[in-house]
Amino acid sequence: MHPAPDLSERIDRRAQVFVLTVRGEVDYDDAGDFERAWEAADRAGMPVTAVDLAGVTFADSMLLNALVRARHRHRADGRTLVLVGPLPAAVSRLLEISGTAELFTVTDVRPGSTGTGGG
Template structure:
């Protein structure tokens, strides 16, 4: 995971498989984003090949906190089919603003 702070955007870049083993690293990233209090947090999920309920819950909680603080949360894709399926099956796909930077990654 990589964190970058720009003028108006705090960028969290995730890679590989994101599951319960990554909970501490993901929580640390959200804490850093909250402390930065940038108007927008962007989460680059374009290189995430698998995600489970840990990431889903973290994204939903981050969305709630961002809305409460008047900040924007944006997910950056294209999303791998496994991540897209997680959001779709959970009924949360429409809860997020997703922007794509290129063609969809291989499934």
């Protein structure tokens, strides 16, 4: 068993973005935490949810499933899901091997920043 990942949520009202920041190792044991995070995003009702994955050190198919399900939920509600990187190798590899990389918009621009890169 690994330490639970650090999931933090915030709302950037100026940018109309719900931001979920994920750090650490993510696996099957963390599915409930992600479900609660998606429910919080749904309640916030922001047009965009940005999932900052730059701090993920390990990810398995649970993260992939959570992202695909969240994308489906967002599209059904007319909202946008964006992945914020740079994506670590573990996440990039998961998206590439599964053939789902093209489903997601990926950016290195942090919500609320004015330039490229971190902010």
